[in-house]
Amino acid sequence: MADFIIAHLYPELMNLYGDRGNIICLQKRLEWRGYNSYIEAISPGCQIEFNQYDMIFMGAGSDREQKLVVNELVHNCSDLKLEIEQGLPALFVGGAYQLLGKYYESSDGVQMPGLNLLDFYTQREQNRLIGNIVLAASLHGQPFTVAGFENHAGRTYLEDKEIKALGRVISGFGNNGEDEQEGIWYKNLIATYLHGPLLPKNPILADYFIEVMMNRKGITFASRLDDHIENFAHEQIKKKVLG
Amino acid sequence: MKKVALIIAIIAGKFAACLSKMVGTGGTSIPGKIALKLYPQILKELAANISEEIFVVTGTNGKTTTTNMLAGILKEKGYTFVHNRAGANMITGITTAFIKETDWLGKRKTAYALLETDEANVPLLLKQLHPRVVLITNFFSDQLDRYGELDTTINLIKDAVRDTNIELVLNADDPLVTHFKNDTGLHCWYYGFDDTNYDRVLSEEGREGRFCVFCAHELYYQRFHYAQLGKFCCPECGNKNPERNFTAHSLMLTPKIEMKVNDIEIISPYQGFYNAYNVLAAVSLAKLVGIEDAIIQKAIANYEPDAGRMEQFEINNRKVTLILVKNPTGLNQALAAINTEPARKTIFFALNDNVADGRDISWIWDADIEQITVLHLNVEAIVCSGQRSGDIALRFKYADAPVDRIYIEDELQSGIKKALSVAADATYVLSTYTALFICRDILIKLQQESIASADLIDQIQKSTES
Numbered sequence A: 001m002a003d004f005i006i007a008h009l010y011p012e013l014m015n016l017y018g019d020r021g022n023i024i025c026l027q028k029r030l031e032w033r034g035y036n037s038y039i040e041a042i043s044p045g046c047q048i049e050f051n052q053y054d055m056i057f058m059g060a061g062s063d064r065e066q067k068l069v070v071n072e073l074v075h076n077c078s079d080l081k082l083e084i085e086q087g088l089p090a091l092f093v094g095g096a097y098q099l100l101g102k103y104y105e106s107s108d109g110v111q112m113p114g115l116n117l118l119d120f121y122t123q124r125e126q127n128r129l130i131g132n133i134v135l136a137a138s139l140h141g142q143p144f145t146v147a148g149f150e151n152h153a154g155r156t157y158l159e160d161k162e163i164k165a166l167g168r169v170i171s172g173f174g175n176n177g178e179d180e181q182e183g184i185w186y187k188n189l190i191a192t193y194l195h196g197p198l199l200p201k202n203p204i205l206a207d208y209f210i211e212v213m214m215n216r217k218g219i220t221f222a223s224r225l226d227d228h229i230e231n232f233a234h235e236q237i238k239k240k241v242l243g
Numbered sequence B: 001m002k003k004v005a006l007i008i009a010i011i012a013g014k015f016a017a018c019l020s021k022m023v024g025t026g027g028t029s030i031p032g033k034i035a036l037k038l039y040p041q042i043l044k045e046l047a048a049n050i051s052e053e054i055f056v057v058t059g060t061n062g063k064t065t066t067t068n069m070l071a072g073i074l075k076e077k078g079y080t081f082v083h084n085r086a087g088a089n090m091i092t093g094i095t096t097a098f099i100k101e102t103d104w105l106g107k108r109k110t111a112y113a114l115l116e117t118d119e120a121n122v123p124l125l126l127k128q129l130h131p132r133v134v135l136i137t138n139f140f141s142d143q144l145d146r147y148g149e150l151d152t153t154i155n156l157i158k159d160a161v162r163d164t165n166i167e168l169v170l171n172a173d174d175p176l177v178t179h180f181k182n183d184t185g186l187h188c189w190y191y192g193f194d195d196t197n198y199d200r201v202l203s204e205e206g207r208e209g210r211f212c213v214f215c216a217h218e219l220y221y222q223r224f225h226y227a228q229l230g231k232f233c234c235p236e237c238g239n240k241n242p243e244r245n246f247t248a249h250s251l252m253l254t255p256k257i258e259m260k261v262n263d264i265e266i267i268s269p270y271q272g273f274y275n276a277y278n279v280l281a282a283v284s285l286a287k288l289v290g291i292e293d294a295i296i297q298k299a300i301a302n303y304e305p306d307a308g309r310m311e312q313f314e315i316n317n318r319k320v321t322l323i324l325v326k327n328p329t330g331l332n333q334a335l336a337a338i339n340t341e342p343a344r345k346t347i348f349f350a351l352n353d354n355v356a357d358g359r360d361i362s363w364i365w366d367a368d369i370e371q372i373t374v375l376h377l378n379v380e381a382i383v384c385s386g387q388r389s390g391d392i393a394l395r396f397k398y399a400d401a402p403v404d405r406i407y408i409e410d411e412l413q414s415g416i417k418k419a420l421s422v423a424a425d426a427t428y429v430l431s432t433y434t435a436l437f438i439c440r441d442i443l444i445k446l447q448q449e450s451i452a453s454a455d456l457i458d459q460i461q462k463s464t465e466s
């Protein structure tokens, strides 16, 4: 029996850019602390019982796949919303981020409805926002940086000023290239355009999810890991981007 | 009597070449070494079988690539030629190449000889044969440890060509090369670059050749093309770039090399300014041979770098394999190849994120690195290098490689040396595109040094015996 179960939503559809690096990271960091975990891949057509999971993850996908996923999830949407409100840890990347909002508008003005979990919308533009990105964020009042890579045509606008962004853009584009905001951080849900291996080189974020998972099970999170390679990779990007 | 000795030497050399092919080691210098021992005049005799011309290519960087490209052009034209392969550029390696091309009696004629020659071996070689052309690519100081002063090497080559009728083909942009004309009085052809979009006005590094070879005044540079190669003049004595016979202009470096050499449009799948110099040198030589533009263009365009397709090197008795990796599929294949190697091994991985590599390095997480079960497979060390050394190190860490076997060395040369210094029988050098040719140059150099030191040990043993 696994100590933790993480649901990987629709890996066949949403797996553009090495997103499994995030799953590998969570699993290894649990393992190094003495806990085993099980990754449950959710395929289209499955009925999802969100309250059975310790965390959910969904990666990036193209517009077509996003549409399929919205059609899948729209039936379990109220359950998902309830669990998110109750603090279920969740990481949504790229296209998965976009579908949490009200709608996604293509460049010719056609609107594709989202899950409407949170109050934001996304508009597609011709030119893509691509490159290394560094954010300033904070956790428990402690400032930290987030480093990653973004590649998206969508511009996301947060309408509800109550929704907090994941961080402020120090270098890069972020949600829309205008307001210096990147991603959203709502309860224990993080949604972001930083795709690929976000968690391996941002161990603070990885451990944030692990800490929440453990606390929700009544386990005290204490042990630190040797993160010198993680921190080296993180600083390498910062140095590259910020000079 | 003399003829019999020659034939015996050829047979011994060919036999040694067959043997080393079967054993699977490089075997590029041993056949020549044996044959030279049996018959010291062998190179002189076999060189007489060249019916047209002999070309010698020397200099610090680019001689292998330049010679290979010229070989591609001669092949396209349908000419026969003797050509010593990658790195075997000492007298022994050159002798091996002649033995391979001749018949058992040492009589078969070949039209041309293309001889990539180590700088210090040029004087020795010119005592054995008489080339029409000696091409000098450039002089950099990175072989100082082997030959002492760079100046000494340059003077030895100068002395060797003086009072011959050799034509020199010289890099017009390198102040350490251009002065050969004044000091030898030989007929010189010059190749070089016009202004390019890639030039810098200030050099970032201190370089050889910052001082005028004639008056020792500091040279004034208008532009730097690449390292100390550029547009220079001496404010004291007027020493400056000579007039070019072959001018490269309209240079584009990405996604491949595109330029014009005089009027000929040249496209090459190679990358980097230093390779543009190699292409220019090869085209200039081909023009001197009198080869048609269309054939030159076709050969250069089709000359794909074979670097990184499991290219083999032998360094200090260790098998070293260079593999280009650029996507998950290719990386999986490379790892599968490493898995089948039973010997103890080390891995070097250079991950860059320039445009030609792909700026997004996420793909390394889609590759099945987990198939490398480090402890079971005798992987003694994993050296992570390049602009994104941290990301590839993390990838190996999360694939369960023990942290105490992961080393980070951003700098390619020290990284490769680290991978070669950890005890093992084989080393795999994996690299993304923009680090590939640099890694390759480093491996070629290390291979040459390992051949040279083996020769040296040989000589010391011989002298203590006698």
Ligand SMILES: [Zn+2]
Binding pocket: B212, B213, B214, B215, B216, B217, B234, B235, B236, B237, B238, B239
């Ligand atoms: Zn001067």
